[in-house]
Amino acid sequence: MLTPHRAPGGFPVVGIIGGGQLARMCAGPAAELGLTVSVLAEDTHSSAALVFPSSPVGEHTDVETVRDFARECDVVTFDHEHVPAHVLQALVDDGVILHPAPAALRHAQDKIVMREALTAAGMPCPRWTAASTVEEVTAFAEEVGWPVVAKTPRGGYDGKGVLVADRVEDLDDWLATAAGRGEPLLLEEAVPFVRELAVLLARSPSGQAAAWPVVETVQTDGICTEVIAPAPGLSEEAARTATLVGLDIAATVDVTGVMAVELFELADGSVLVNELAMRPHNSGHWSMDGAVTGQFEQHLRAVLDLPLGSPRPRAPWTVMANVLGGEHTDLYPTYRHLMARDPELKVHLYGKGVRPGRKIGHVNVCGDDLAGLRERAQHAADYIRGVISQ
Amino acid sequence: MLTPHRAPGGFPVVGIIGGGQLARMCAGPAAELGLTVSVLAEDTHSSAALVFPSSPVGEHTDVETVRDFARECDVVTFDHEHVPAHVLQALVDDGVILHPAPAALRHAQDKIVMREALTAAGMPCPRWTAASTVEEVTAFAEEVGWPVVAKTPRGGYDGKGVLVADRVEDLDDWLATAAGRGEPLLLEEAVPFVRELAVLLARSPSGQAAAWPVVETVQTDGICTEVIAPAPGLSEEAARTATLVGLDIAATVDVTGVMAVELFELADGSVLVNELAMRPHNSGHWSMDGAVTGQFEQHLRAVLDLPLGSPRPRAPWTVMANVLGGEHTDLYPTYRHLMARDPELKVHLYGKGVRPGRKIGHVNVCGDDLAGLRERAQHAADYIRGVISQ
Structure with missing residues (x-):
């Protein structure tokens, strides 16, 4: 080369x-x-x-x-x-x-490995099991109740590889496929969460770690569509608890670089770990415009074992909205309207061809007025993809 | 190609x-x-x-x-x-x-063309003349007093092409060189300025213009070494006057893209135009981290005739310090100290080899405490170039 x-x-x-x-x-x-x-x-x-x-x-x-x-x-x-x-x-x-080293990365490659490690370390997880047979599924469902959430341990993303099963027959095909692969399914209880949060942090080979504020993530059909930084209404104590869960996991699995921990928030304010990603993550795109150090700069610094930058937010609120592929294939002509309507909008497109539902970009807006920011971000994302016309 | x-x-x-x-x-x-x-x-x-x-x-x-x-x-x-x-x-x-079109660009290519156009448009300029002979130099000096500032009309930058002459003999060589090129020298009065300011703006082919806050620029040996945004202590009225001078010039010369107008501020608060640049400019590097829309994004938007972004500053103060080539040729090892000392520092290096005095990068810091920001920016620039060791 x-x-x-x-x-x-x-x-x-x-x-x-x-x-x-x-x-x-x-x-x-x-x-x-x-x-x-x-x-x-x-x-x-x-x-x-x-x-x-x-x-x-x-x-x-x-x-x-x-x-x-x-x-x-x-x-x-x-x-x-x-x-x-x-x-x-x-x-x-x-x-x-x-970076991350293979021994760390496998916790993001295999959800069963992740559940085993987090459970052993005392991290808050949904009840879970690895199941290969109808009998194992049934036994788990009797313990936690239907529905149960089935996940392929490897290769899933954006809602792919996740199935919410209401009865054991819903999993017949998945069990057969998993048997063919020679690996079990991961089963988890369906957590009655009130919303989803994410902790994003970076950790360097020297062990320095820095966490951005805990964010709220909004998913639509299993795909993240909106992130609000910081998570609205999250108490200082709950934010600290969630951040410590993230930092503990980072140290436990010895991650290097940026890591995202997706969390379920329950009605009592406690959290359970949903997923891990060991790389810059959609839940951190807000930081490109909303933090002193964005996640991509931080990832480069972390993998080079340079001192980490400040994750301090630069505005009271930053809202990110994902742009998913929609009606428009000609994206550039949308810029004229968008930029004229909102001179503070930060547009990030990825140079990708449009396919329905594909993540092709995102927008960020920062400021004081959360409701207004959410409207502006959502409008911009919808306008680029062509689901609204003005 | x-x-x-x-x-x-x-x-x-x-x-x-x-x-x-x-x-x-x-x-x-x-x-x-x-x-x-x-x-x-x-x-x-x-x-x-x-x-x-x-x-x-x-x-x-x-x-x-x-x-x-x-x-x-x-x-x-x-x-x-x-x-x-x-x-x-x-x-x-x-x-x-x-963009800019040749008819606009010539005002940045030839300082005599610039002086003629600005004078015709009533913009505030130092007294000036075009001189090719000893007699013309002497006559101008009798009018404005010694010293006079001589400039080659074309090709100068960073203090090159500028000579402060105390007597006519100082210009003998320059007059001979200018005669050889078949062009006159530009002579200007030596303005008793109290400091230097710059107005940075962008203008699109459609005629939309947006100006960043007026900044103070600090020169050392003719090279910009520090920029403070916004200019400290500048009254609202003086800032508006300076901004209007910039916008008037932009419309007069029909510039497209980013333009910088370097100004002398006089003791009475009035301003005189020093130089023009029709491109992103050193006086605007602060905007990369300190404004909602940085000058490089804005230049791209302007030359594409897209609506311009907001030039609003994102912090009360942003300080930029240029990194000039110095003792260090190994720049990367300086990162460890710099980033550990100041996690909010934004480092920008240009991938250029080190030569003494060459602009090889800059740093930006944003915040509330101007004196502290100036110390932090200067420290970082000095440390990278190797003139201080800690």
Whole structure:
């Protein structure tokens, strides 16, 4: 592979496996800090390949491709969690510096591994089990009651790989598929949550950690559509508890880089851990405009073991709304109306083709008036995708 | 030349002639907005060539090179003001959309053209003349008194091309050089200013304009070393007057894109125009972290004739300090100390090799305590360049 150009002055090359929008959004901070980012991209027109000069195309599942890529990088991190264990092991054997390390990353790759580790560490989880048979499903449902939430341990995202089952027959196909893969399903009780929260933090190899304020996330059909930072009405004590859960998990699993912990908030104010992601995360996109240090800058700093930046919010409220693919395929013409209507709107599009429901961008707005910000963000996202016309 | 990859959805390609740091700093905003930037770079390792996938190498003085480059772009703008008139004319003849247009740009390319236009429009200027002979110099000095400030009309920057002459003999060499070029010198009275200010604004082809708050600029040996936004102690009326001077000039010369107007502030609070720049400018680097819309995003919006973003400051004060080349050539190792000392510091380095006095980066800090911010910014800039050790 071609050697990425690096800036003179001892500046490193950060390799990112995967050319999606999370890699892409490192472009601004990397240029500012003088860092070179090289991405192993799926395609020459991948989201990140459009913005980085060094973006070789190759499969993240092919050992030799990934080894060749990593050889040109000083540290390697990830746009997604789908790099197989044997590929990661080959990199470790080559002496590649990986953040997060494979032993940490597996908690984000396999939800059963995550539940086992968190339960062992005393972290608050929904009741759960690993089930491979109808009998095991039935026994678990008798304990926690129907419905139960079934998850494929590996590979799910944005609501994919999650099924809410009202009776055991709903899981017949999933059990058969799981048996074919030789792995069990993860079953969890259906938590009667009042809303969803997320703790986003970064942790460096030296062990320094910094958490952004706890946010509220709003999901529609299993996909995050809105994030409010900080979570409205969350007591200081509840925020501290949630943040400590995040920091404890980070230390327990020894994560490096940015990690998101998705939480259920219950009626009594307590929280249960829903999911983990070990990379910049949708719940942190608000920080690009709403915090002194955005999550993409922080991730670069963390994986390079640089001191972390301040996660302090820059406004009382920041609202992020995701732009999902909709009616419009010509996105650029929407800019004229949007920018004229709202000169403070921050638009982030990912250079991706439009497919229904696909995450193609997001918008951020910051200010004092939460209700107004929510309206403005939602309007902008809806207008770009074409579900409203003015 | 290779066709730059553009994002699907009707997104344009913005061509920038020149691969310096001003082009480079468009990388973040361009990626966020989904725009493709293509730079005509001096070298494969130019500041901007390190961050943009499309960065063909070629001379900005070669007509065919520039025509080939422009053919792949939807609009063309500039990293510097040095593209010759005949090259610009060839682009106009090809139907290329140039912002600023050549008729505007000449006011930033030739300081005598600028003085003529501003004087004709009634803008406040120092007394000035164009002089080619000892007699003309003497006559002007008798009118305004010694010293006089001599400027080469074209090609100067960062104090280069400026000479403060105490007597006519100081200008013998300059007059001879100017005669050899077949152009006069610009002479200006030495203005007894109390400080320097700058008005930064953007103006779109549709005529919309937006100005950032008036800033104070601090020069050391003719090079800008610090910018304070907004200018401390500037009365609301003086700020409005200065802003109106900037907006009037923008309309008079029909600029498009970002323009900086450097001003002298006199003891009575009035201002005189010092210089113009028709591109993002050092006096606006603070806006990258200190304003809702930074100057690089705004320049892209302006040259694309998109509605302009809000120039509202995001903190009571933002201080920018330039990093000039000094003792350190290994810049990256300075990050560990800097980031640990000041987690709110925003570092911007340009990927350039270190040469003494060369602008290689800048830092921004935002907050309430102006004296503290100035100390923090200056410390960081000094530490990176190696003139202090802790």
